[in-house]
Amino acid sequence: MSKIEFTLARNRSGRLVCTLADGSVHANITPVRAFPLAAPNEGLALMSQDGHEIVWVDTLDELNPDQRALIDSELTGREFMPEISRLNSVSSFATPSTWSVTTNRGTTAFVLKGEEDIRRLPNNGLLIADNHGILYLIADRKALDRHSRKLLERFL
Amino acid sequence: MISASPSSILTLPDRWQTEVAAHISAGEAILASLELDLDHRLHFQQGLLLLSENRLLACEAGSQGVWKSWELRTGLRLQHHDHAGVATLELIAQEDEPVLLASWRYTLEHNVAALRLIEKFDKQVDAIATGLPPETEEFVACPTCKALLEPGQEECPICTRELHTPPSTWTLFRLWRFARPYRWQLLTGFLLTLASTGATLVPPYLTMPLMDEVLIPFQNGKPIDWPLVGMYLGGLTVAALLAWVLGWIRTYILALVSERIGRDLRTTTYDHLMGLSLEYFGGKRTGDLIARLGNETDRINVFLSLDLLNFATDVLMITMTAVILFSINPWLALVTLLPLPFIAWLIHFVREKLRTGFERIDRVWAEVTNVLADTIPGIRVVKAFAQEKREAERFREANQRNLAMNDRLNKTWSVFSPTVTLLTEIGLLVVWVFGIWQIAHNNSTVGVLTAFLAYIGRFYTRLDSMSRIVSATQRAAAATKRIFDILDHVSSVPQPVNPRPMPQVTGQISMHDVGFRYGNRSVIRNLDLDIQPGEMIGLVGHSGSGKSTLVNLICRFYDVTQGSVRIDGVDIRSIAIADYRRHIGLVLQEPFLFFGTIAENIAYGKPEATRAEIIAAARAAHAHEFILRLPQGYDSLVGERGQGLSGGERQRISIARALLINPRILILDEATSAVDTETEKEIQKALDNLVLGRTTIAIAHRLSTLRKADRLVVMDRGQIVEIGNHDDLMAREGHYYRLYQAQQRNNAEIVSEGDNE
Ligand SMILES: Nc1ncnc2c1ncn2[C@@H]1O[C@H](COP(=O)(O)OP(=O)(O)O)[C@@H](O)[C@H]1O
Ligand SMILES: [Mg+2]
Numbered sequence: 001m002s003k004i005e006f007t008l009a010r011n012r013s014g015r016l017v018c019t020l021a022d023g024s025v026h027a028n029i030t031p032v033r034a035f036p037l038a039a040p041n042e043g044l045a046l047m048s049q050d051g052h053e054i055v056w057v058d059t060l061d062e063l064n065p066d067q068r069a070l071i072d073s074e075l076t077g078r079e080f081m082p083e084i085s086r087l088n089s090v091s092s093f094a095t096p097s098t099w100s101v102t103t104n105r106g107t108t109a110f111v112l113k114g115e116e117d118i119r120r121l122p123n124n125g126l127l128i129a130d131n132h133g134i135l136y137l138i139a140d141r142k143a144l145d146r147h148s149r150k151l152l153e154r155f156l
Numbered sequence: 157m158i159s160a161s162p163s164s165i166l167t168l169p170d171r172w173q174t175e176v177a178a179h180i181s182a183g184e185a186i187l188a189s190l191e192l193d194l195d196h197r198l199h200f201q202q203g204l205l206l207l208s209e210n211r212l213l214a215c216e217a218g219s220q221g222v223w224k225s226w227e228l229r230t231g232l233r234l235q236h237h238d239h240a241g242v243a244t245l246e247l248i249a250q251e252d253e254p255v256l257l258a259s260w261r262y263t264l265e266h267n268v269a270a271l272r273l274i275e276k277f278d279k280q281v282d283a284i285a286t287g288l289p290p291e292t293e294e295f296v297a298c299p300t301c302k303a304l305l306e307p308g309q310e311e312c313p314i315c316t317r318e319l320h321t322p323p324s325t326w327t328l329f330r331l332w333r334f335a336r337p338y339r340w341q342l343l344t345g346f347l348l349t350l351a352s353t354g355a356t357l358v359p360p361y362l363t364m365p366l367m368d369e370v371l372i373p374f375q376n377g378k379p380i381d382w383p384l385v386g387m388y389l390g391g392l393t394v395a396a397l398l399a400w401v402l403g404w405i406r407t408y409i410l411a412l413v414s415e416r417i418g419r420d421l422r423t424t425t426y427d428h429l430m431g432l433s434l435e436y437f438g439g440k441r442t443g444d445l446i447a448r449l450g451n452e453t454d455r456i457n458v459f460l461s462l463d464l465l466n467f468a469t470d471v472l473m474i475t476m477t478a479v480i481l482f483s484i485n486p487w488l489a490l491v492t493l494l495p496l497p498f499i500a501w502l503i504h505f506v507r508e509k510l511r512t513g514f515e516r517i518d519r520v521w522a523e524v525t526n527v528l529a530d531t532i533p534g535i536r537v538v539k540a541f542a543q544e545k546r547e548a549e550r551f552r553e554a555n556q557r558n559l560a561m562n563d564r565l566n567k568t569w570s571v572f573s574p575t576v577t578l579l580t581e582i583g584l585l586v587v588w589v590f591g592i593w594q595i596a597h598n599n600s601t602v603g604v605l606t607a608f609l610a611y612i613g614r615f616y617t618r619l620d621s622m623s624r625i626v627s628a629t630q631r632a633a634a635a636t637k638r639i640f641d642i643l644d645h646v647s648s649v650p651q652p653v654n655p656r657p658m659p660q661v662t663g664q665i666s667m668h669d670v671g672f673r674y675g676n677r678s679v680i681r682n683l684d685l686d687i688q689p690g691e692m693i694g695l696v697g698h699s700g701s702g703k704s705t706l707v708n709l710i711c712r713f714y715d716v717t718q719g720s721v722r723i724d725g726v727d728i729r730s731i732a733i734a735d736y737r738r739h740i741g742l743v744l745q746e747p748f749l750f751f752g753t754i755a756e757n758i759a760y761g762k763p764e765a766t767r768a769e770i771i772a773a774a775r776a777a778h779a780h781e782f783i784l785r786l787p788q789g790y791d792s793l794v795g796e797r798g799q800g801l802s803g804g805e806r807q808r809i810s811i812a813r814a815l816l817i818n819p820r821i822l823i824l825d826e827a828t829s830a831v832d833t834e835t836e837k838e839i840q841k842a843l844d845n846l847v848l849g850r851t852t853i854a855i856a857h858r859l860s861t862l863r864k865a866d867r868l869v870v871m872d873r874g875q876i877v878e879i880g881n882h883d884d885l886m887a888r889e890g891h892y893y894r895l896y897q898a899q900q901r902n903n904a905e906i907v908s909e910g911d912n913e
Contacts, residue, residue, distance in 0.1 A: 133676025153512070
């Protein structure tokens with residue numbers, strides 16, 4: 001799809017509204033990435049309130065700056081996957097265990113319910129789900145510092 | 157003074173106390189609070205939202221003490237929704253169109269507090285609108301475990317305890333629970349071990365007088381004192397025989413105990429496992445659970461009954477030997493015991509290395525089992541897509557990882573034993589040197605030295621076997637942890653403490669304001685549905701609209717996250733689970749048959765059923781005739797998971813199974829979707845028998861299947877969008893109409909393709 005086929009705006013209740021080339025207006029649009037982990041910049045859909053695909057975007061680069069800004073702002077408010085840069089401490093090596101971590105979104109602590117909540121991704125990546133279902137990403141566990149790696153090893 | 161209601165401000169965390177005090181006016185009572193842990197960019201920051209009687213106050217997360225406030229007035233509402241574990245709370249003013257005044261973000265950890273705040277907010281706004289005082293506090297239940305919370309209590313004490321107490325390194329002591337019933341046998345085993353090791357300590361002691369009083373004097377020209385020799389040799393024989401008999405009895409007793417502990421451990425774990433909710437099984441891999449129940453229980457029982465006792469006797473034995481040695485010759489004894497600290501250090505060192513290793517080996521081993529548990533049931537798919545190579549590769553990889561892990565551990569492990577042997581040799585050497593030196597200075601005798609050398613051999617073998625306890629303990633601790641992971645898991649569908657007896661039900665089901673989420677995915681929202689006794693409800697909607705989930709909630713495979721499901725007016729959470737499920741017959745899309753005969757499978761829910769009952773059920777399910785056509789009739793084996801039967805045949809057996817327990821409530825989840833039209837007609841006839849006079853909830857892919865339904869309930873994305881009979885819904889031209897039209901269009905194709913099995 002080319003750049004001008006739809007326009008985006010934010011309405012007074014803070015929701016995205018999408019107007020298509022044929023003049024149809026869709027309120028409460030949510031942008032959703034098709035491959036949030038494997039290819040975040042490829043494949044983005046604008047979904048209507050009732051869960052139907054309104055617009056498909058092949059790559060984010062194809063959006064014009066205004067659209068891009070709105071979509072980015074909506075995505076930052078929606079996508080939440082803190083990337084762990086360091087494990088500061090863990091309460092125990094047996095689960096459930098409370099991990100104190102530094103992430104790209106600040107430091108926090110979460111409870112890991114069991115080792116099976118750690119999912120392996122390609123290229124040494126890990127995806128860790130906490131007890132509330134929040135996902136934490138470790139992009140490359142080999143790239144962590146020694147201390148973090150040592151703690152992490154015990155759970156893998 | 158801070159507030160008129162000290163109890164509510166107390167629930168605030170300490171760090172907020174002073175700040176809050178500065179921002180609220182004297183006498184302003186705080187009704188509810190919500191800690192915010194995310195800012196608008198979703199960075200972890202602290203913030204706070206407070207509700208007082210007439211305003212909403214917020215310290216925005218990350219704003220460093222900037223407070224804002226909104227006066228409560230009619231037309232304001234709080235709206236919350238969540239996605240991927242992050243919730244958003246929005247303050248909206250209803251003008252000609254809704255206007256967003258503010259929004260806050262927090263993780264689901266604070267969801268309970270948020271729900272309370274919203275509830276209080278609504279009451280306050282209502283009170284302003286109506287001019288009446290808000291209604292008083294009702295009890296709030298923990299969203300996770302459903303325990304009633306004290307007013308003002310924000311976290312459920314039960315759930316937090318479950319989550320934040322990891323099994324400590326002392327988990328091994330918890331095994332006492334399993335060893336306790338056998339404590340007398342274990343004690344006997346221990347005493348026998350002690351006695352038999354004691355007996356083995358006698359011979360070296362006797363070599364001392366044999367040397368000094370018989371052999372050395374003989375070399376010096378004295379004749380041999382035969383009666384004395386006879387006495388000593390007799391002592392040696394008796395000691396050897398005694399050690400043999402005691403050792404024999406001991407081994408036998410301990411082997412018996414070991415097997416019994418293993419049995420108890422496995423059955424207890426399995427019992428517990430069966431009681432866990434579907435949610436637990438959803439998150440676990442079969443292979444992993446099999447490995448835990450199989451290998452790891454085995455390891456634990458060997459540890460309890462053998463390794464631990466051996467270790468205890470080793471310690472005693474070493475002490476005993478040390479005492480004997482010191483009593484014979486203190487200086488020589490001191491030299492002999494010199495390597496002991498080194499060995500202790502070595503054991504400690506290796507322990508550190510091995511500790512992590514064994515846990516990881518267990519996990520890797522579970523992975524190997526997982527590959528098997530994945531592919532063998534799915535073998536048809538594997539073969540259909542010609543992926544045998546890839547699966548073989550996956551298994552090879554898992555094996556390879558297991559090997560690599562073992563290799564790494566063995567590196568440490570393998571130096572250990574030889575090192576102990578080396579230390580033994582060095583120890584011997586030192587004793588030789590020191591002994592000879594002492595004999596040369598007439599401080600000792602040849603007999604004493606021989607006895608020492610004999611003891612020291614035994615001594616170090618003991619140390620060696622003691623070192624084995626290191627790995628055994630670590631392995632057992634790792635295994636124990638994984639077993640207790642299961643045993644400690646509290647079912648997310650808990651049994652009520654004081655269950656209501658439910659011998660009879662009419663089958664009236666009512667769902668009120670039901671909400672449900674799988675983990676962080678909200679699947680069902682604000683659902684209300686009342687089903688009358690004997691009514692047949694057809695549940696339709698797109699795939700993924702939450703139909704099966706609704707059924708799971710009615711069956712109480714999962715507990716609702718919000719609202720309640722009641723049967724005959726009783727909350728199903730207050731009925732004992734088994735008691736409740738007895739009233740429910742369930743037929744699923746993929747009927748699962750167990751290995752066994754057809755009769756056994758039909759009688760699964762009621763093992764005491766008579767043959768006549770089984771046949772009656774099979775007849776009603778239109779399964780009787782095809783069963784009779786099988787070579788052994790009702791005694792035919794169905795094969796693992798019923799592989800020996802066709803899909804439609806399996807389905808009819810599962811219908812017979814549901815029919816046999818004669819349930820008041822019948823649930824059919826796409827019971828006819830997987831079969832061809834011919835078979836569907838057969839099954840449909842079977843079902844018509846089945847639904848008579850029962851409350852029935854039928855989910856069907858083909859809308860024509862639901863022609864008998866009293867009411868159709870149309871679901872879309874977790875909500876009920878339409879209710880009515882076929883004609884009403886067609887007339888309304890809404891969701892149902894579209895679904896129906898779409899199917900009509902496809903029908904021609906389906907019919908022309910014939911069966912789709
Ligand atoms: N065990 C589960 N864990 C997480 N999500 C699930 C689980 N089971 C079902 N879902 C999701 O819940 C939604 C409703 O599923 P379901 O009730 O099975 O739909 P259907 O109406 O087809 O029976 C779907 O989006 C599905 O992906
Ligand atoms: Mg389903």
